[in-house]
Amino acid sequence: MYWVIHAIITAYESYVPINPIPLWAEVKAALYFSLLFDGPIQTTMVFNKVVKPYFLRYEKVLDKHLANLPEDAKKYMQNVKDSDAVKNVMTMTKDQADKLIAEHGPEVMDKMMTIARMQADGSLEKKVKETLGGTKKE
Structure with a gap:
């Protein structure tokens, strides 16, 4: 317990x-x-x-989500793996990563992974549309 x-x-x-x-x-x-x-x-x-x-x-709701977890996790991980942000991080050399961290701090990697997650679940596109929608040319 x-x-x-x-x-x-x-x-x-x-x-x-x-x-x-x-x-x-x-x-x-x-x-x-x-x-x-x-x-x-x-x-x-x-x-x-x-x-x-x-x-x-919440037992029934939890059981339902846990039953779908392997399939949902597989789909989510595939989306994250295919995101451009993750590809950018994964293809960096150690020198490039060290330079990026030195210039922007260690939080930059967390921010890049957040962008990758948002890109994978579609919320990044929605956020961009909201931002661009608020700055339309008159």
Whole structure:
């Protein structure tokens, strides 16, 4: 049960770019300390009162998505692999990548992968159309 809670916290941190919870690092440290050493917040209590009811409520939806996951993941990965942004990153030499990172910082690779994901799922084209649509010539 501890690892399920740990996985949920890790997933939360990876999907929420700016944390809306004040003092999140301190709250997380106290939570982990309590969970690991059977403090006032115990793993079984958190699992049974928070995690389990949530998963039971959405069990059918989750099962449906998990059943389609291999096919959906294969299709998504093929789209990402075929995107121009990924091809640009994958065909770079080490010197080109080092120069790009030196000029623009390490975040540039994350941005390129974000562009590749957006290109794969079609949201990049939509974003470009919205941007160009807002700047039409009069």
